[in-house]
Every structure is written in C-alpha cells, then in structure tokens.
Amino acid sequence: MNRKELIKSEEYWTAQIQLNLFELIENYRKKNNLSKTELAAHLGVTKSYVTQILNGDFDHKMSKLIGLALAFGKVPVLKFIDVETYIEQNDSIGAKGSSVNSNPPQLKKTFKKTGSVKRNTKDRKASLIRD
Amino acid sequence: MPKFATERIKVISCRQEFDQLFIDGAGQLDIFENDLKGTTYQSEFKTLLTYMEYLGNNKSLPKTKFRDITPKGEKIKEYEFKSKHLRIYAIQKPKGKIIILGGYKTNQDKDFIKFRSLKRLLLISLK
Numbered sequence: 001m002n003r004k005e006l007i008k009s010e011e012y013w014t015a016q017i018q019l020n021l022f023e024l025i026e027n028y029r030k031k032n033n034l035s036k037t038e039l040a041a042h043l044g045v046t047k048s049y050v051t052q053i054l055n056g057d058f059d060h061k062m063s064k065l066i067g068l069a070l071a072f073g074k075v076p077v078l079k080f081i082d083v084e085t086y087i088e089q090n091d092s093i094g095a096k097g098s099s100v101n102s103n104p105p106q107l108k109k110t111f112k113k114t115g116s117v118k119r120n121t122k123d124r125k126a127s128l129i130r131d
Numbered sequence: 132m133p134k135f136a137t138e139r140i141k142v143i144s145c146r147q148e149f150d151q152l153f154i155d156g157a158g159q160l161d162i163f164e165n166d167l168k169g170t171t172y173q174s175e176f177k178t179l180l181t182y183m184e185y186l187g188n189n190k191s192l193p194k195t196k197f198r199d200i201t202p203k204g205e206k207i208k209e210y211e212f213k214s215k216h217l218r219i220y221a222i223q224k225p226k227g228k229i230i231i232l233g234g235y236k237t238n239q240d241k242d243f244i245k246f247r248s249l250k251r252l253l254l255i256s257l258k
Contacts, residue, residue: 003142003179011177019185022193045201056193091144 008083014059021068028072029054043071047123054083135256137229143180145187148227152253163219163233175214183219187227198209200243207254208247209246220246222253229253 006012029039036054040047050056058065069076079088151160151221167173180195200220201209205223208223211219220243221228232248234242 001142001146001180006142006177010178011174012181015178016185017181017183019190019192023191026191027194052213054193055195057195 004087006084007086015056017065021053021058021065024072024074025050025053042108043068055131079113132256133252135253140230142182143184143187145184146189147187148224149183149187149230150224150227151230152232152249154249159232160219160230166233167217172216177218179212179214179217179219182214183228207250209250218242222250242257 025039028034029036034042036050037047040050043050053068066076133154134156134179134230136153136156138158139151140149143149143251151158153159164176186192186197188254195213195214197210199208200211201207209219210223210228212219212221213236218234218236218239219230220232220234231253232242233245233246
C-alpha cells in the first residue's frame, strides 16, 4: 500500500475523526476532573455512549458529532481538499510507493538503551499514553 | 543470526520516526500486509496505520488502541497497537518506534514470544 491509497481510504478518515473526538472529550474530562458517569450526565447521554467515544469507536450520525462538539464549546469545521493537494501540503514524506525495499539498508548502531522514555508515576497512572 | 535492518515506513507521515524491522531483507510490516491480502482484515490494517500516524504526530490514543506492554525491568519500551482482530508490536527508539511484528489477536500469546525474541536478537546485533 502506498500513501495515496491510505489517504484515499475511508478507514483513515474515520479513525482520524474518531481520534480527534476522543481527544476533545478526554481533554475536557480530565481538565474538569469528571468521571465517565459525570461526563455522561453533563452530556445527557449514557455512560456506555461516553465509553464508546473514549475508546475511539464513535460511529454515529453526523448530527450526534455536531451536537457533541457544540456541547464542548467547539464548532466542527469541515473542509474538502483534493487528495493530491492534501498530500502535497501535509506530508513531509513522499507519497510515492510501497515501503518494500529490494535492497534494505544495513542497521546502523544508532539505537541506544537509554532511548526509552521514562515516565513519572503520575504519567503512568494516566489513562493516555503519549509518546 | 539473521541480518537485521530498519527502514522508514513511507505509507505514514508523522513527526516521529516510524521504522519497520527487516529480517534478511524482508520487512515485517510488509509481510504482515501481504498476509492480509484477500482477507477482510485489510480494512483494519489501514486503521492501524492511521493509529500509528496519529501517535507519531505526538497525539494521544485511547488505551484500547495502543498500550505499553513493557515487562517490569525492561529498559527498551514495548508497545502494542490494537484493532479488533489485529495487533502490531513495536519498540521504542530514540526519536520514534520500530515495528517488529504484526499478527492476529488470536495468536497474541505466540506473537508476544516471537516479538520479544526478535527484540532480543535485534539488540544483540547492535552490540
């Protein structure tokens, strides 16, 4: 698969929107120190609905998406861009071809054991993993 | 000892460096993608690539999509990208991640063993 195929897939954009919505809601929940139950009450929805969004599995009607955004004080802005233009504007890495390389490079010894990210206790406890 | 190499994954575009491991010239992510050809899981594979890209742009993923699976005492971090039926296993490198293996959820236990074995061999090869 190449970059263009991925960009042209429904899966790519569905996941992007689901993850954006997840971030919007999770950030709000954390900022206001709300449990899922409290957040559900705030939104007037069920706890399982909130869980679904926070699992990145939101796949409801457009009106629900808009309603959620507005409930968090945000407006959902939708723009349609040509695929080629999008790739040119957003990708630093080329959209050319397969990742298969018939002559793969030799592994350079740039890998360091100290490369792991150390987290403090607070971070470890957080439900999100950011690397 | 197999010959290891890494190469940047071109299908995703992100700030972090996402590489795939090559073993004797064969890319592990490419092998996984080829295994999925003709199956219903190709769609999930695209979703997993999107998760990798999203994380690679220093954004957060739900725990249900990405988790730290590093055993206690391990210095190099280990990660798992998750979709409903598929898994992609990765390790930390200084400015990003190296994809070591892809597999099915149903084969998770065996894949964990293979993943950690490959990681160990890779690290030995770098000494």
